[in-house]
Amino acid sequence: MAKALKMFRQGDVLIAELSSLVKIPKEAKEVEKDKDGSVTLAYGEVTGHRHRFDKRHANICFLRNGAEEFLSVDEEGVLTHEEHADIVVPKGKYRVTIQREWNAGMARRVAD
Numbered sequence: 001m002a003k004a005l006k007m008f009r010q011g012d013v014l015i016a017e018l019s020s021l022v023k024i025p026k027e028a029k030e031v032e033k034d035k036d037g038s039v040t041l042a043y044g045e046v047t048g049h050r051h052r053f054d055k056r057h058a059n060i061c062f063l064r065n066g067a068e069e070f071l072s073v074d075e076e077g078v079l080t081h082e083e084h085a086d087i088v089v090p091k092g093k094y095r096v097t098i099q100r101e102w103n104a105g106m107a108r109r110v111a112d
Contacts, residue, residue, distance in 0.1 A: 012099040028063035
């Protein structure tokens with residue numbers, strides 16, 4: 001029986017566990033940590049609030065590869081946002097998707 005993969009959603013951010021057969025591409029680049037030491041997955045377009053992992057979990061590395069975004073969590077971390085409940089994300093490798101909406105045939109990020 002196949003193992004169910006974990007998925008987490010916080011507002012317009014979806015974090016989906018990668019199958020053991022899928023690897024984060026080697027060319028993916030780690031993003032810089034914020035000045036406060038946290039790692040930001042997405043910024044709210046309206047409020048400027050951040051979907052982020054707290055600096056206590058600085059071993060979490062967010063990688064970007066062109067249009068794809070990945071998250072490598074080396075030990076359990078907490079995803080926070082000022083307007084959403086915290087989400088505990090277990091150790092693992094994930095794909096990060098920012099929800100998009102279509103308007104007049106054009107895609108744009110959902111404003112959070």
